[in-house]
Amino acid sequence: MKLRQIELSTTPSAEDIASLRLGDVVYLNGLVYTAREGVYMRALEQRANIPLELPAESAANFHCSPAATIRKDGSFDLGAVTATASFRFAKWLPEWMAKTGAKLIIGKGGMSSKDYKSYFVPNGAVYLSTVGYGTGALLGRGVENVEAVHWHEELGIAQAMWVIRCSRMGPFLVASDLNGECLFERENAKIAGNLERLYAGTKPATLKRFGETDDRTDEVIG
């Protein structure tokens, strides 16, 4: 079966978001900004002013640090672009969404359906996953221009807030929907049925470890 392909604005309407289905392939047009632990801590814990009009300029938060350089003349050289794993940012995302109106959270690996139901759905937001991982060169081709890099002196290049104009940047996969369904959990549930047979004949370790789970359906990330 061929996956459905969709072009989406980074300031999408509620209808645009409602039309997305799990497993759709999405290409983005408009401004995206990168924000991960460095930006979240600076904006939410240290209360620094966010140097962008959000969500008017962009409702798309990319959990990303590009492979990029700031040249000596202040211009930017941006090569490949891929995401970092998003589950680590659950601590900050509810407040970030409330503050910035983000509708598209883009990253690696998604969040749990609990996260989707408790603060994505009420904010009308969905999760887009990068593909692979990662299709850094393909995503890099979707970068039309780097509009600005904020806080690079404070946070370093990898944690700075990169503001990127994209033209058909992709592919991304829709990994959550407005019902709070989770693409990865759906797949994990299908695989789980096979695990008992797979593990048959293996043996738990003689020496146990604290905090260990033997529940193979455990999502581990939460």
Add this chain to the structure above:
Amino acid sequence: MISIDLIEATAKELMAKAAIEIPDDYLDGLKQAASTEDGDLSSYVLQAMLENYEAAKQDRRAMCGDTGTPRWYVKMGNGTMIEGGPIALEAALRRATAQSTYELPLRPNRVHPLWRTDHNNNIGIGAPEIEYGYEPGGEWIDLITVHKGGLFGTDYRMLFPSDGIEGIKRFYLDCLVAFGKRGLACQPAIIGIGIGGCKDTCMVLGKRAACLRIVGSRNSDPKIASLEDELKELGNSIGMGAMGFVGKNMVIDANIEVGYCHTGGMQMSVHAFCLSSRRAVARVFPDGRVEYRTDPEWFTDYQRRETVEWEPMLEAAE
């Protein structure tokens, strides 16, 4: 005497090759996987990755935006002399790493673990790692750079002789299933498994098995080689593919390396390289020749030796 300028120039070239060009052995393995994959989503992911490798080569840009944590493996023939000595060599590798980070560009991933200071050049305390190996004959230096991702897909466990092969399989599956969910391990990957050694050497062996052996290679011990085949098949029967979607391909190859360990233990480590498997190799000679390749050829009979003395003549006669 090998020119230090040539070493530095070669090292810069290797940084670019590793970041941009997928090694042929892994590419062939992934194409083979793609041809057998029938899950909608996991097939789509593998096709996208194959397109991505082409895009990287065409544009001369990094395959992946997370360009890993660049490191160096250096091997020398016993007769090798380097202009300026080992200190000059390490400085040249650090310069090449820093300059390539800026010029390619790579992501400046390396930060201080506590203060998160980023020099924006992948250089810092202990970074990049530089590890050494030696071979009995010759005057040459092999420069190998590996840019492995650094967050997911690796674990260590102290097992005991009573855990046996069944315990090895359990820990192997636990690692693949836990890190394979949602594709955190960036699979399908070359999986490296270290067995034995001490805790640190066990990790080193497993990492080298993942990063310094190519797809299709087999351990020189036939019983270990057949365990490699078995673990590859086991990993591919989880029912999990790329990104943790339903699929048939989790392991492009399984490589095992062993080291003698404490009589009471059976240490084990598991390492997943990734869909970008970034490694590049060059041999530099005193006459200025540079030969590029993608097979590190690290695990020679000498590296796996078991005896007090190394007597290749004696081995040849056997």
